[in-house]
Amino acid sequence: MASVWVGTRGTIRDAPGFNASRDAEAIRKAIRGIGTDEKTLIDILTGRSNAQRQLIAKEYRAAAGKDMKDALKGDLSGNLERIMVALVTPPAVFDAKQLKKSMKGTGTDEQALIEILASRTSKQMKEVAQAYYTVYKKSLGDDISSDTSGDFRQALLTLADGRRDEHQRPDEQLAKKDAQILYNAGEKRWGTDEGKFIEVLCFSSFPQLKLTFEEYRNISGKKLEDSIQSETSGSFEDLLLAIVKCANNTPAFFAERLHKSLKGAGTDEFTLNRILASRSEIDLLDIRAEYKKLYGVSLYSAIKSDTSGDYEATLLRICGGDD
Incomplete structure (x- = not known):
């Protein structure tokens, strides 16, 4: 069965000659040594598809008796840790966690809620809602309801329900x-x-x-x-505009979000990580093309001038190339 999370315009694909237990062993060694061998972690995790990373995680657990995600968390920190954990999380679970994070605590991160709910397909949203319930034992709709209000809430709930008609031929x-x-x-x-x-x-x-x-x-x-x-006005206006942008040109919508996360003082790494991780197997090639068209520089060079170290290396590998 084809995954609803894999498109034809991603920068990351299944690695040929893949061997999950060999990769799991290499990751164990990279983490277990004195000082972490980040290069090996980056090579393996950005060089495999999400489906393959899930198989590595399974092998890792069988061999090491603990979760690979926990091992990465215990060994890395900051932005590098966050992007690595994003890479080894199944896409629907990753979206569910991002949605939860955007609603947790005081104040809601409306922009993250809008970005995810406006851009996902109905099939994707159904999987996200399922994952949300599995992880949090609460329905996504209930959390959206208690965290938002008015027309904004109503529109979000409709989108979270995954009721957009994907089969409709333009009439x-x-x-x-x-x-x-x-x-x-x-x-x-x-x-x-x-x-x-x-x-x-x-x-x-x-x-x-x-x-x-x-x-x-x-x-x-x-x-x-x-x-x-x-x-x-307000978040309701932002949401409707995001839907219009996604309907017109989804990759351009993400290019614009990436540009916002990279420009100005301080980088919005949460948005940067989320978009690169979640679009890497869907349409990141198109997002890169739109970025260049809109801003006159490549996404690759924008990431390069805004990040550093192993974190930068990881993002550039996901980005996949300079345009």
């Missing part, structure tokens, strides 16, 4: 109808009918939405993004 009549609904719900009336925005933007397939956006322009003479900005 022009439906696009015309939905565009009119959006126009009537926003620009045309006094006060906005947010429910209609949620209905269209959280249920239609991305190709269908693209068609709806074109029709919206024909009807209203403006881009839907502009209407969203003038009709909504």
